Amino acid sequence: MISAVVDEARRQLGDLVATRRKAQSADGRQFLVGLLGRGIxxxxxxxxxxxxxxxxxxxxxYVLIDFDTLGLADHDLGAMIELAEALGFAGLNVTHPFKQAVLPLLDDLAPEAAAIGAVNTVVLEAGRRTGHNTDSWGFAESFREGLAGASMEAIVQFGAGGAGAAVGHALLSLGGRKLTLCETELGRARGLAERLSERFGAEVDATDDPALALAGASGVVNTTPVGMAKYPGLAFPGELLRASHWVAESIYFPADTGVLGGGPAG
Known part of the structure; x- marks a missing residue:
């Protein structure tokens, strides 16, 4: 049975698509896509x-399917994907908190998405849903451009969710020697650490203690949603950040998150 909230979300999204779908190419090809997430x-x-x-x-x-704005629960994810298919969406991007939750709702996974265990793109074609992951490649390209030459000796990554899985793969593919995953959900961090260690043959640890994680670290990466407009602040105590650390951020809006804008403590 469809809840009143989902029914209203369907109406709103249908109206939004009808309003926004104005662009039309000269050869008649038209594509409708969207972003699934919260606080977007x-x-x-x-x-x-x-x-x-x-x-x-x-x-x-391109339209936003913001579960906060639409008043949807996480378990309405499947209903929204079905609606996207019914409305003729060619594909969907997926962001927090659905990059892993979406996996059981898909028909196929591209090799990189299967290896990472998270999806940020879903192609809707011929009645099938195929998940892809471009996060890992994107982070690696940005790292090469912005942090070329940074020490990869001991990296601390905050977060072990969907974005964390992709970034962890990127860091180890870039030559990370030791990676420590710091996450409040320690079981999730341990599971990702085990998968990464098995795939790359690298030293990957898990902890829920930021001070322990950052002791001796050369670089720090934030892959948690903390720092987004919806979740302001820092993923760890700011005084633990030192001038010797290089810092990378997976959040791109706002441009100055807590970890980037705050600067080192000393």
């Missing part, structure tokens, strides 16, 4: 995607 109203993704679509001559409409 400040996302820059729709504008970036639509501008790029326009540049290459595609009719491209």
């Amino acid at each position: 109203q400040a996302s820059k993704t729709p504008r970036m995607h639509e501008l790029e679509g326009r540049r290459i001559g595609l009719g491209y409409t």
Whole structure:
């Protein structure tokens, strides 16, 4: 039975698509895509995607499916994917907190998504849902560009969820020698540490103690949602950050998160 909340969300999303779906390419090709997540109203993704679509001559409409704005529960994820299919979406991006929750709702996983165990992109085609992960590649490319030459001797990564799984793969593929996963849900961190260690043959530890994790670290990466507009603050006590640490952030809005804007403690 469809709840009143889901029914209203369907109406709102249908109205939004009808309003936004104005772009039409000269050759008649048109694509409708969206982003599934929570607290995503400040996302820059729709504008970036639509501008790029326009540049290459595609009719491209990108909408936000914000579970907070629509008043949806996490378990409504399947209903929203079904609605996207019914409305003719070509695909969906997936962000916090659904990058792993979406896995059981898919028909197929691309090799990189299966290895990482998280999805940030779902292609809807021919009645099938195929999950992909571009987070790992994207983080690795950004790291090469912005932190070339940074010490990979001992890295601390905060977070072991969907984004954390992708970034952990990227860090080890970039040559990370030792990776410590610091996560409040210690069991989740241990599970990811075991998978990463098995795949890369690297030393990967798990802890829920930030001070212990950061002792002797060369670099720090935040893959938690802490720092987003919805979750302001730091994923760890700021005084633990030192001038000798290099810092990487998986959050791209706002530009100055707590860990980037606060600077080292000394």
